Amino acid sequence: MSLVIPTIRTIYLSFLHVSNRSTELIGLENYGDLFTDKGIVDLTGWTGIFGSKMFIFGIILLVIGLVVARVVGQKTGHAMSVGGGSGPAIALGGFLLVFAILANLRGTIFNNIWWVFTVTLVATALGLAIAVLADRARFESVAKSIIFLPMAISFVGAAIIWRFMYIARPPGDEQTGVMNALWVWLGQASRGGAAKIVLFVILVLLIAGLLYMAWRAYRANAIGLLAGSLVTALPLIWFLWRLLGPGIGGIAVASDGTVGPDTVLFLQQSPFNNVWLMVVLIWIQTGFAMVIFSAAIKGVPAELLEAATVDGATESQTFWRVVIPQIATTIGVVVTTLIVLVMKVFDIVKVMTNGNFDTQVLANEMWQKSFTEFDFGLGSAVAVVLFISVLPVMYINIRRMQRTAA
Amino acid sequence: MTTLTKSSKGAALKAGGEGSGLGMRMYRFLKALPTWVLWGIVILWSVPTVGIFVNSFRTADAQRGTGWWTAFTGGTEGWTINNYVDVLGAEATGGVWNGLLNSFAIAIPATVIPIAIAAFAAYAFAWIDFKGREWLFIVTVSLLAIPLQTALIPLLQMFSGGAHWTIPGLGATLTFIPDLDLSGTVTAVWLTHTGFALPFAIFLLHNYISGLPKDVFESAFIDGASHFTIFWRLVLPLSVPVLAAFAIFQFLWTWNDYLIALTMIGGNREALPATVVIASLAGEFGLREHLLSAGAFIQSFVPLVVFFALQRYFVRGILAGSVKG
Amino acid sequence: MKRMRWIAILAVFAMLVAACGDDDDSSTSGDLSGTRVTVFGPESSDEEAGAMQDALDVFAAETGIEIVYTGARDFSEQINAQAAGGNPADIAVFPQPGKVGDFAAEGYLVAVPSDITASIDAQWGPGWMDFYNFDGTQWGLPNKSDLKSIVWYNTAVFEAGGYDIPTTLDGLLALTNQMIADGQTPWCVGIESGPATGWTFTDWVEDLMLRIQDENVYDQWVANEVKFSDDRVKAVFQYVLDLWNTEGAVYAAGGSIAATPFGDNGQPLADGVCAMHRQASFYAAFIPEGIGIGEGETINTFYFPAADDSSSPILVAGTGVSAFRDAPEVWAVMEYLGGSDYANERQNAQVARKGGGEISSGYLTANLDADAGNWFGLEKFFVETLLEGSPARFDASDLMPAAVGAGTFWTESTSVVNGDSSLDDALAAIDASWP
Structure with missing residues (x-):
């Protein structure tokens, strides 16, 4: 294989100090340099975890999910049950929790983990959802083509596209980036005028609908639905409160009390600039997950689906109990591929921030070390770290595949 | 449905x-x-894409000065097709048309060859018993984890000078790979793509092929079919959806690749693919960057055609139907 | 034990060395027709790369050498990969003299033969040949020049406010404060430039290093004999930061200085939102179409003033050509690329490609023998400044090792400008990264 030799060479190089004209074996020094660098591992911000809204909301969700699981479980005689909406609540709560933790641990390595965690999960979930939803929708191919489109656009194109999404102008000027234009518009709208009324009505209607659902669920003794609608209503109520109070969106209150527009510097404000970079990769990779899942779902034997319908299974039951087990290995493949791919994320970061503003990732670090600074030893050490950190994922996955095959 | x-x-x-x-x-x-x-x-x-699509028809100053959504209210001012004219008429880096031809010359072999090799390898890993199968499979698939950037220089060295090793002290030189002088050619690019594609292709196809119903193979064996016959007559037709999916991705990746092509081809502008040619239009310091939006659309036209052409292979029932029949 | 042996064998594989046979190219020159020379460089847009090729075609027609120029946006990284991979072009056009030094030390380059050095040397002003001279050996020849010590300004704003062109650095500072007092934002600043974000900040620092300090400190600083954390260097950084952080001094079209692509400041400058923009000679290409540039037009330029009348330091940049292959046809092309014939042909071709007439081409040279009549308007002034300015110093970030010059010097500065780290921390980090 053409890849084996480069790999071994890289491992070898990572023990060397390569400089002008001389090459010297220095053992693990490169690795030592790597892990003591504050840019690589930085734990100083860990206290910030507990103050983040996402962390708190995640905990609330988790607790609610667990309580519901316990209550539903008691009815069926189990300790816990993922029925009644507790499963999604626990999943989402857990996701927010880990997300909030990773947002506060900085440095290249944690940043990379944050990337892998977020992009893999979101792209897989979205890709699966779209594949399933599009499977039964009208204009299936239109929907799928549009989700797929980002994959067809080269990285050079994608970088330009997202620059026009994120770009900011000084707060008082006309915004030319979509995101900031929307943000400033939202800020203005929430300060008054017809748009505020429309926003208000929509929010009130949504909250009322959710509360009505909660009430019906309470009457029908569907605890999961009750909890679900209440939890969903919470952030909406918060929005409503913000709308009536200080307003939402791009608003800045100056020291003299006057209110002006405000912008977000999406690519400069750490740590969430990382998330805006991740959005680009999610935008691209969801199409990948969707296509693979689509093919897999089409491969689920029609007889199985018919049998489930005959047995009176609901749509969601069919999905969770028939489709998901059938495509389980495919999910494994997609997740593994995405983990590896995100672990190696390079182009987006290089083109959009080049690791500035606390957005460095391993592959770009390696590129800078080897190709810009010409330090192949240190660059190779980063590559080896990258390679080794992916190995467990590969191993687990392959073992699992072997087991199912056997 | x-x-x-x-x-x-x-x-x-x-x-x-x-x-x-x-x-x-x-x-x-x-x-x-x-x-x-x-x-x-x-x-x-679709919002980001629509935005850039609108911008690709606007002048540089309009792109820089106002949001794309304002283009619809401002009348004809700021609209232009010159971006496309400029991109298609460019000649500095060998020209876009030549670049597109090179892209085909890279993407087609880089798609077909890995599929052919990987399909058979995946079948072998899934259904042929041989010694060390599991080990070999694990090694093959873990190659997925190699960051592309680390392998570039060694590969380039191999393409330009072959692979030799002079035994210390003896002065004798062993040649592992002869000097093929491939650097700067389209061949070097698709060979590299093939190497990088194989682990993923085998991984993806193996997952699918190993999931095919066992009884199909058993009955075929009883009928005295050879591995080759089974592969050709049974496995390939049954794997059409996954082959189509992989073909789409591999074509896309190789078509849109920038790094490998630029590194392997370097200064030989006649062989540069469209990605490099289009990226070069912008020049230093983001000069003439407004051309890139038009370039992006010219570039993505072909992958979209490929996607639409292959999408119809994702149809339900190929598997179920043949199992029944 | 068996496993050990495997590891040993693998280690052997790991040490594969690519050995290229060296061909004997010492055949004496004479008829070069039928030979082929490849040139690889950073200029890639249709106008620049096209004009480069046009100029090379003229020479190709004279000599019969087939010359192919290829431009790539990621030149700096690609040339590293190609040199290390054993596949560089015959001639590379380096935007960074520091890289020429690195490559010479790595043994990738072929030194320029002394007869060619001698013939080109006479054509360039003091210093220009020295940029590519390391340890007494000439490794490259100057090819193109850029002038960085320029302030672009809006003439209407200057007229309306009755402002005069400052002639000293203190005068510039006074003008800045005067404008702030008048409610006019003096400066447009942006340092965003994709992977190279931060370089416009470092240009400010370098230009001021030549003014607040002097060229000797500058040279020592480039050689790392004066550290970044040295008070003299720190003072210059602080000067720039103080100026930028003065309330009302800077308009940044991207919301903050670190978020603003420097090219986006052309429009606000033309609109008079800000009065001045310090940027290199090539900035003409970023002024919106239809806006007049030059004497009596909407936008004009002045020399970034010196500390006093005693000197007129200029910060310059540019490209130089170096050879990877030792062959008579390569040296013939090298000599052409360093000479005045090339400069004239290139300028004429670039003007023609930009529409012809008396326009700004974006190409400048400090070649003494080039026909000054080929440059018009502002660029005539730039060429004159290039020839007269003294001392002339090359952009420091292009001279320092890449880890600093194209690395921490940019990134750490960016994080200071963005308020993410303190100046002391940043300077210490830059020092620590010096290889």
């Missing part, structure tokens, strides 16, 4: 319970919600 929607209606009726008017309507709305969510996502997904 129809069976699913029918059953969902039945479930809705059942779950609607007492069936009061408002409750039913609420329930119907919730039932339809996923479809609304789908179209919401679709719209969200």
Whole structure:
């Protein structure tokens, strides 16, 4: 294989100090340099975890999910049950929790983990959802083509596209980036005028609908639905409160009390600039997950689906109990591929921030070390770290595949 | 499809319970919600692309000065097709048309060859018993984890000078790979792509092929079919959806690749693919960067055609039908 | 034990060395027709790369050498990969003299033969040949020049406010404060430039290093004999930061200085939102179409003033050509690329490609023998400044090792400008990264 030799060479190089004209074996020094660098591992911000809204909301969700699981479980005689909406609540709560933790641990390595965690999960979930939803929708191919489109656009194109999404102008000027234009518009709208009324009505209607659902669920003794609608209503109520109070969106209150527009510097404000970079990769990779899942779902034997319908299974039951087990290995493949791919994320970061503003990732670090600074030893050490950190994922996955095959 | 929607209606009726008017309507709305969510996502997904598409028809100053959505209210001012004219007429880095031809010369072999090799390898890993199968498979697939950037220079060295090793002290030189002088050629690019594609291709195809029903193979064996016959007559036809999926991705990746092509081809501008040619239009310091939006669309036209052409292979029932028959 | 042996064998594989046979190219020159020379460089847009090729075609027609120029946006990284991979072009056009030094030390380059050095040397002003001279050996020849010590300004704003062109650095500072007092934002600043974000900040620092300090400190600083954390260097950084952080001094079209692509400041400058923009000679290409540039037009330029009348330091940049292959046809092309014939042909071709007439081409040279009549308007002034300015110093970030010059010097500065780290921390980090 053409890849084996480069790999071994890289491992070898990572023990060397390569400089002008001389090459010297220095053992693990490169690795030592790597892990003591504050840019690589930085734990100083860990206290910030507990103050983040996402962390708190995640905990609330988790607790609610667990309580519901316990209550539903008691009815069926189990300790816990993922029925009644507790499963999604626990999943989402857990996701927010880990997300909030990773947002506060900085440095290249944690940043990379944050990337892998977020992009893999979101792209897989979205890709699966779209594949399933599009499977039964009208204009299936239109929907799928549009989700797929980002994959067809080269990285050079994608970088330009997202620059026009994120770009900011000084707060008082006309915004030319979509995101900031929307943000400033939202800020203005929430300060008054017809748009505020429309926003208000929509929010009130949504909250009322959710509360009505909660009430019906309470009457029908569907605890999961009750909890679900209440939890969903919470952030909406918060929005409503913000709308009536200080307003939402791009608003800045100056020291003299006057209110002006405000912008977000999406690519400069750490740590969430990382998330805006991740959005680009999610935008691209969801199409990948969707296509693979689509093919897999089409491969689920029609007889199985018919049998489930005959047995009176609901749509969601069919999905969770028939489709998901059938495509389980495919999910494994997609997740593994995405983990590896995100672990190696390079182009987006290089083109959009080049690791500035606390957005460095391993592959770009390696590129800078080897190709810009010409330090192949240190660059190779980063590559080896990258390679080794992916190995467990590969191993687990392959073992699992072997087991199912056997 | 129809069976699913029918059953969902039945479930809705059942779950609607007492069936009061408002409750039913609420329930119907919730039932339809996923479809609304789908179209919401679709719209969200297309906003960036629509924006750049509009911008690709605007002048440099208009792109820089105002948001693309204002283009519709401002009349004809700021609209132009010159970006496309400039991109297609460019000649400095060998020209876009030549670049597109090179892209084909790279992407087609880099798609077909890995599929051919990987399909058979995946079949072998899944259904042929040989010593060390598991080990070999693990090694093959873990090669997925190699960052592309680390392998570039060694590969380039191999392409330009072959691989030799002079034994210390003896002065004798072993040649592992002869000097093929491939650097700067399209061949070097698709060879590299093939190497990088194989682990993923084998991984993906193996997952699918190993999941094919066992009885199909057993009955074929009993009929005295050889591995080759089984592969050709059974495995390939049954794997069409996954082959199509992989073909789409591999074509896309190789078509849109920038780094490998630029590194392997370097200063030989006659062989540069469209990605490099288009990226070069912008020049230093983002000069003439407004051309890139038009370039992006010219570049993505071919992958979209490929996607539409291969999409029809994702059809339900290929597998089920043949199992039954 | 068996496993050990495997590891040993693998280690052997790991040490594969690519050995290229060296061909004997010492055949004496004479008829070069039928030979082929490849040139690889950073200029890639249709106008620049096209004009480069046009100029090379003229020479190709004279000599019969087939010359192919390829431009790539990621030149700096690609040339590293190609040199290390054993596949560089015959001639590379380096935007960074520091890289020429690195490559010479790595043994990738062929030194320029002394007869060619001698013939080109006479054509360039003091210093220009020295940029590519390391340890007494000439490794490259100057090819193109850029002038960085320029302030672009809006003439209407200057007229309306009755402002005069400052002639000293203190005068510039006074003008800045005067404008702030008048409610006019003096400066447009942006340092965003994709992967190279931060370089416009470092240009400010370098230009001021030549003014607040002097060229000797500058040279020592480039050689790392004066550290970044040295008070003299720190003072210059602080000067720039103080100026930028003065309330009302800077308009940044991207919301903050670190978020603003420097090219986006052309429009606000033309609109008079800000009065001045310090940027290199090539900035003409970023002024919106239809806006007049030059004497009596909407936008004009002045020399970034010196500390006093005693000197007129200029910060310059540019490209130089170096050879990877030792062959008579390569040296013939090298000599052409360093000479005045090339400069004239290139300028004429670039003007023609930009529409012809008396326009700004974006190409400048400090070649003494080039026909000054080929440059018009502002660029005539730039060429004169290039020839007269003294001392002339090359952009420091292009001279320092890449880890600093194209690395921490940019990134750490960016994080200071963005308020993410303190100046002391940043300077210490830059020092620590010096290889």
